[in-house]
Amino acid sequence: MKIMFYALREDEKPALAEWEAANKDVEVVATDELLTPETAKLAAGFDGVVTFQQLPYTRETLQVLADLDVKNLSLRNVGIDNIDVDAVNEFGIKVSHVPSYSPNAIAEHSVIQLTRLLRRTPEYDKKIAQRDLRWAPEIGKELRMQTVGVIGTGNIGRVAINIFKGFGAKVIAFDPYPNAELAAEGIYVDSLDELFAQADVVTLHAPGLPANDHMINAETIAKMKDGVFVVNVSRGNLIDTDALIAGLDSGKIAGAAIDVYEDEVGLFNADWRGKVFPDARIENLLNRDNVLVSPHTAFYTETAVGQMVKIAMDANKTFIMGQVPDVVAKFN
Ligand code: COI
CATH class of the missing domain: 3.40.50.720 (NAD(P)-binding Rossmann-like Domain)
Known part of the structure; x- marks a missing residue:
């Protein structure tokens, strides 16, 4: 053989x-x-x-x-x-x-990145590197005070839910194919619109099927709460990047963590040191203090x-x- x-x-x-x-x-x-x-x-x-x-x-x-x-x-x-x-x-x-x-690898990454955004560690890291050890103005938010909206409750989404619950967050979820155990707990909302209306954090754990293409777009972002956090450790095509950038510009989106990106092939897992990115949008996202870009490393353990x-x-x-x-x- x-x-x-x-x-x-x-x-x-x-x-x-x-x-x-x-x-x-x-x-x-x-x-x-x-x-x-x-x-x-x-x-x-x-x-x-x-x-x-x-x-x-x-x-x-x-x-x-x-x-x-x-x-x-x-x-x-x-x-x-x-x-x-x-x-x-x-x-x-x-x-x-x-x-x-290892669903945990990916689920853990979503939680880690979200907690970093909530506690504003990217901004602190920058300040501390410059020997600025003052507290303000980067006051943080606690995860237990957030309603986390999980989209997709397959293997990864379910592990993420358990970790979020461990932090004391209120978790709501949407999946067209609900999980019986979670349904019994009453975790599901009936529609994505309902999730968008209630969630302080929207975290994506859905597959990159064509039906899910750009599920996060200008229209759905408008339905979210002001100051929402968006996390994507699933597939880049789930988010319309232009709409994400517009949401960050307007302040509608308070922060985002993206481990996947719609034009990531050839971009992620490559060495760009000393070179210019062929893509202005990734440069835009990387330059923001309230955006965490990781190059599809959530799985990498x-x-x-x-x-x-x-x-x-x-x-x-x-x-x-x-x-x-x-x-x-x-x-x-
Ligand atoms: C997958 O397993 O499908 C992943 O997202 C990991 C990867 C392709 C880097």
């Missing part, structure tokens, strides 16, 4: 070595190359492919794999929004993903990376053995 492993990073090597040691019946060849129409040719003679990237998996790439009769693709991440679904179905390629590698490698490799091996792993991607 042979698996071709694409886009290997340094931080994944220990987990891959551990998996290989426990699966001596599988030959693994790894490359740091992304999966493109060109590099897909490297998979000739392999039984399956394990990969991770934010760039699209195009019809062209999938065609090369199908022509090589490599019909198992295991992604090491949760999002399946960068796959050409029609091509996957047409070529009969089975895809798995890692729907839950040792635990999560280890799980991403292990679950994806297990799934690919399961495919190769002719079975369907429980992490098979469900496209709809």
Whole structure:
């Protein structure tokens, strides 16, 4: 059994070595190359492919794999929004993903960033670095005094809810597919509009499906409370960046934490030192004291990376053995 492993990073090597040691019946060849129409040719003679990237998996790439009769693709991440679904179905390629590698990694990040905004630590950090140790005017807000509106109550949203509750916040939530346990607690509001009207903090934990595109836009921001905080650790396309910037300019939005950005591919996880960003909007956001930009690092913990490698490799091996792993991607 042979698996071709694409886009290997340094931080994944220990987990891959551990998996290989426990699966001596599988030959693994790894490359740091992304999966493109060109590099897909490297998979000739392999039984399956394990990969991770934010760039699209195009019809062209999938065609090369199908022509090589490599019909198992295991992604090491949760999002399946960068796959050409029609091509996957047409070529009969089975895809798995890692729907839950460490919800805590991402949920914790949303809470950490929100607490930083509430306690105005970015402003204090700047002042303190200049030896200004005065208190005022950066008076903070307590999380327990906030109503936190959680949009999306899947694995990550639910962990975030528990952490917010641990801080004593009032939590309300919206999800078109409510979770029975949370529903029994009476946590859900009936509509997004209701959530926007009540929430001091709007935190996004919904998938980047086309239906969710720009769910935070000028119109929905207008429905939010004055001085709302917005947190996005989910997918960049959920927020209309121009509307976010306008909301920050007007003061309607008091602060924002974004770990994802609609034009992040090629921008995040790249070294821009000494270079100009190709995108004025990210520059605008980075220059604000009340905006925390993190380059899609919410997921990036040792635990999560280890799980991403292990679950994806297990799934690919399961495919190769002719079975369907429980992490098979469900496209709809
Ligand atoms: C995911 O697992 O889908 C993530 O958002 C992590 C990532 C692509 C960097």
